[in-house]
Amino acid sequence: xxxxxxxxxxxxxxxxxxxxxxxxxxxxxxxxxxxxxxxxxxxxxxxxxxxxxxxxxxxxxxxxxxxxxxxxxxxxxxxxxxxxxxxxxxxxxxxxxxxxxxxxxxxxxxxxxxxxxxxxxxxxxxxxxxxxxxxxxxxxxxxxxxxxxxxxxxxxxxxxxxxxxxxxxxxxxxxxxxxxxxxxxxxxxxxxxxxxxxxxxxxxxxxxxxxxxxxxxxxxxxxxxxxxxxxxxxxxxxxxxxxxxxxxxxxxxxxxxxxxxxxxxxxxxxxxxxxxxxxxxxxxxxxxxxxxxxxxxxxxxxxxxxxxxxxxxxxxxxxxxxxxxxxxxxxxxxxxxxxxxxxxxxxxxxxxxxxxxxxxxxxxxxxxxxxxxxxxxxxxxxxxxxxxxxxxxxxxx
Amino acid sequence: xxxxxxxxxxxxxxxxxxxxxxxxxxxxxxxxxxxxxxxxxxxxxxxxxxxxxxxxxxxxxxxxxxxxxxxxxxxxxxxxxxxxxxxxxxxxxxxxxxxxxxxxxxxxxxxxxxxxxxxxxxxxxxxxxxxxxxxxxxxxxxxxxxxxxxxxxxxxxxxxxxxxxxxxxxxxxxxxxxxxxxxxxxxxxxxxxxxxxxxxxxxxxxxxxxxxxxxxxxxxxxxxxxxxxxxxxxxxxxxxxxxxxxxxxxxxxxxxxxxxxxxxxxxxxxxxxxxxxxxxxxxxxxxxxxxxxxxxxxxxxxxxxxxxxxxxxxxxxxxxxxxxxxxxxxxxxxxxxxxxxxxxxxxxxxxxxxxxxxxxxxxxxxxxxxxxxxxxxxxxxxxxxxxxxxxxxxxxx
Ligand SMILES: NC(=O)NCCC(=O)O
Ligand SMILES: NC(=O)NCCC(=O)O
Numbered sequence: 001x002x003x004x005x006x007x008x009x010x011x012x013x014x015x016x017x018x019x020x021x022x023x024x025x026x027x028x029x030x031x032x033x034x035x036x037x038x039x040x041x042x043x044x045x046x047x048x049x050x051x052x053x054x055x056x057x058x059x060x061x062x063x064x065x066x067x068x069x070x071x072x073x074x075x076x077x078x079x080x081x082x083x084x085x086x087x088x089x090x091x092x093x094x095x096x097x098x099x100x101x102x103x104x105x106x107x108x109x110x111x112x113x114x115x116x117x118x119x120x121x122x123x124x125x126x127x128x129x130x131x132x133x134x135x136x137x138x139x140x141x142x143x144x145x146x147x148x149x150x151x152x153x154x155x156x157x158x159x160x161x162x163x164x165x166x167x168x169x170x171x172x173x174x175x176x177x178x179x180x181x182x183x184x185x186x187x188x189x190x191x192x193x194x195x196x197x198x199x200x201x202x203x204x205x206x207x208x209x210x211x212x213x214x215x216x217x218x219x220x221x222x223x224x225x226x227x228x229x230x231x232x233x234x235x236x237x238x239x240x241x242x243x244x245x246x247x248x249x250x251x252x253x254x255x256x257x258x259x260x261x262x263x264x265x266x267x268x269x270x271x272x273x274x275x276x277x278x279x280x281x282x283x284x285x286x287x288x289x290x291x292x293x294x295x296x297x298x299x300x301x302x303x304x305x306x307x308x309x310x311x312x313x314x315x316x317x318x319x320x321x322x323x324x325x326x327x328x329x330x331x332x333x334x335x336x337x338x339x340x341x342x343x344x345x346x347x348x349x350x351x352x353x354x355x356x357x358x359x360x361x362x363x364x365x366x367x368x369x370x371x372x373x374x375x376x377x378x379x380x381x382x383x384x385x386x387x388x389x390x391x392x393x394x395x396x397x
Numbered sequence: 398x399x400x401x402x403x404x405x406x407x408x409x410x411x412x413x414x415x416x417x418x419x420x421x422x423x424x425x426x427x428x429x430x431x432x433x434x435x436x437x438x439x440x441x442x443x444x445x446x447x448x449x450x451x452x453x454x455x456x457x458x459x460x461x462x463x464x465x466x467x468x469x470x471x472x473x474x475x476x477x478x479x480x481x482x483x484x485x486x487x488x489x490x491x492x493x494x495x496x497x498x499x500x501x502x503x504x505x506x507x508x509x510x511x512x513x514x515x516x517x518x519x520x521x522x523x524x525x526x527x528x529x530x531x532x533x534x535x536x537x538x539x540x541x542x543x544x545x546x547x548x549x550x551x552x553x554x555x556x557x558x559x560x561x562x563x564x565x566x567x568x569x570x571x572x573x574x575x576x577x578x579x580x581x582x583x584x585x586x587x588x589x590x591x592x593x594x595x596x597x598x599x600x601x602x603x604x605x606x607x608x609x610x611x612x613x614x615x616x617x618x619x620x621x622x623x624x625x626x627x628x629x630x631x632x633x634x635x636x637x638x639x640x641x642x643x644x645x646x647x648x649x650x651x652x653x654x655x656x657x658x659x660x661x662x663x664x665x666x667x668x669x670x671x672x673x674x675x676x677x678x679x680x681x682x683x684x685x686x687x688x689x690x691x692x693x694x695x696x697x698x699x700x701x702x703x704x705x706x707x708x709x710x711x712x713x714x715x716x717x718x719x720x721x722x723x724x725x726x727x728x729x730x731x732x733x734x735x736x737x738x739x740x741x742x743x744x745x746x747x748x749x750x751x752x753x754x755x756x757x758x759x760x761x762x763x764x765x766x767x768x769x770x771x772x773x774x775x776x777x778x779x780x781x782x783x784x785x786x787x788x789x790x791x792x793x794x
Pocket of ligand 2: 213215262477511512513519520577739740741742
């Protein structure tokens with residue numbers, strides 16, 4: 001049998017396991033088998049989210065949910081998401097092996113499409129489950145090849161029977177994830193106690209110009225969709241510096257048509273993404289990028305439109321969970337720091353359902369969404385031990 | 398049998414007949430049949446250039462060559478190139494029908510890959526034939542899918558037996574083409590007497606940054622290949638305004654990797670193209686764009702490289718040919734103007750082989766490299782009559 005990181009593994013040691021791809025099906029099959037082997041009772045909901053529950057001793061106690069995601073970025077790293085799911089699996093296996101019982105049930109989870117690369121938004125499965133998104137709207141989302149989310153979910157056999165919503169109240173949600181930023185390493189910490197998650201705005205802008213010959217068409221006759229896009233992309237680099245210390249702005253995707261060396265580009269679509277710990281800053285960044293697009297379209301004489309692809313709120317975690325994680329790290333003798341997450345996580349949506357907390361593992365060089373993403377074995381172990389202790393604490397073990 | 402504009406014709410009335418595609422094979426078969434039907438002696442050279450000769454009465458007289466190209470841009474117009482080849486065919490058919498003999502042979506030609514969209518450079522077949530490019534180097538060129546020119550030429554069955562070079566001296570070369578710019582229409586002329594062709598520089602720049610997460614990666618940690626590309630693309634729009642009245646600059650092509658909304662772009666390739674009637678201006682534009690690339694790479698901390706894809710010299714046509722075209726237009730009673738071509742043409746290379754001239758047909762709205770390219774029937778007729786009279790004049794008819 002393949003090891004989990006081999007499913008979708010790349011030649012360069014990374015992971016290419018896009019959501020609802022064949023590789024996603026394969027890793028889901030693997031995860032279901034692991035959960036069954038660990039005596040968990042397995043459920044799959046209608047959006048593909050996968051749950052496995054270990055019973056508690058108190059029939060009135062609400063479950064503690066622990067997990068993350070098994071999908072990856074295109075040519076991403078092997079730790080992003082998977083480490084959190086494996087840590088959750090290890091937690092229940094260890095409880096089984098050591099015959100530790102908890103008052104509350106402990107449930108582990110693999111959320112569908114956390115990455116948001118193939119289909120937007122990110123954190124889609126947890127978002128629908130938590131009621132932030134409408135099921136039918138998300139089913140209808142398409143990838144760049146026009147494939148529909150719901151069809152792809154059915155194709156890989158993971159459109160489950162359960163409604164995509166909490167079947168009952170939950171006690172807490174905990175998630176382990178690699179930091180994906182440089183702060184823990186820079187501060188020489190063993191583990192991160194996450195206090196919240198930045199919010200973000202994602203969208204796509206399309207400029208419509210006129211294809212024409214790049215030679216005999218005088219400059220002032222042109223309606224060049226790519227020049228306008230380039231203008232806005234340089235502003236997306238600049239806007240963060242006018243807003244906040246932690247504000248970031250990125251264009252990750254661009255597509256130009258007809259994309260021929262001697263044709264003036266007719267239609268260009270590109271994305272924006274801004275993040276910040278403050279929702280006001282995020283809204284202001286979105287306002288400014290649309291204003292820049294308006295100006296650029298005016299200058300070139302273009303039509304344009306935009307589409308919002310995501311708006312995740314900034315969240316601050318509940319004290320109870322932050323404290324549980326902090327206590328676990330302290331008790332285990334790890335040198336930790338409290339840190340705000342710059343990446344989005346399923347914990348963003350879980351925050352609206354129950355008390356939520358996260359543990360960060362150190363990311364070497366802060367790299368992720370890259371095949372060279374790396375977390376040392378010791379750092380994986382520190383983060384996994386911390387979340388296990390915090391979970392057992394919250395579950396009354 | 399299909400009409401020629403149906404071969405590769407698009408739903409919107411344009412033409413998608415990329416060089417060495419299946420459609421290119423089909424149009425070549427059609428053209429060979431037409432030449433045979435017109436009693437021309439047909440030759441295909443090793444680069445796929447197709448010739449058909451109508452004998453002259455003077456066995457010592459050098460041939461007059463007339464033609465253009467049958468390949469198109471992606472989703473381009475139906476006049477660009479094809480009109481010049483059809484006009485050449487009509488010329489020999491008319492001479493046949495009216496039993497007019499000429500002292501010099503009249504030869505018609507379809508040059509391989511004039512467009513330069515699928516494989517660069519443009520005007521490739523005439524360039525090799527005229528000795529501006531090395532045959533083996535051009536055989537080795539690849540398209541974006543990695544397909545090799547020579548393989549594709551063999552695949553469609555048009556790698557001929559003849560060496561790709563002039564088999565003898567030529568008297569003159571004439572080419573009819575749509576203007577592809579707005580000047581004839583703006584000046585309300587019937588036909589254009591072309592006096593020369595702008596030169597151009599084409600190339601591609603690639604920036605190499607680092608893929609990383611668009612959220613937790615602080616702005617000053619980033620090495621964003623797309624931001625650098627956007628910087629240079631905005632400069633490509635600006636540089637012409639600092640150089641000359643007729644200078645134009647364009648980025649027609651861009652490709653970003655991995656092209657995911659939440660990954661900082663790692664590798665971006667994009668093209669430059671500058672044109673001007675002065676070779677000094679063209680060289681200066683190329684120098685400036687490379688300087689901008691150097692600066693942009695420095696700012697973002699990127700590696701970068703560039704590749705020259707084309708450098709066509711600016712040419713001024715021989716008086717003899719310009720006069721023959723002017724006289725033909727005047728004799729036919731057409732209101733004409735002398736004009737410098739802003740597009741490249743196979744005439745650029747023929748200029749180094751023999752006296753060369755061109756006739757321009759009016760382009761409605763100056764549009765081309767676009768499915769909406771249009772030249773009225775009257776304007777086609779005016780240009781075709783003008784080139785026919787000029788050719789017969791030069792061929793001693
Ligand atoms: N943690 C993570 O990489 N999430 C994907 C969504 C995002 O933050 O871009
Ligand atoms: N005439 C024409 O469209 N030629 C293609 C090469 C170029 O000028 O871009």
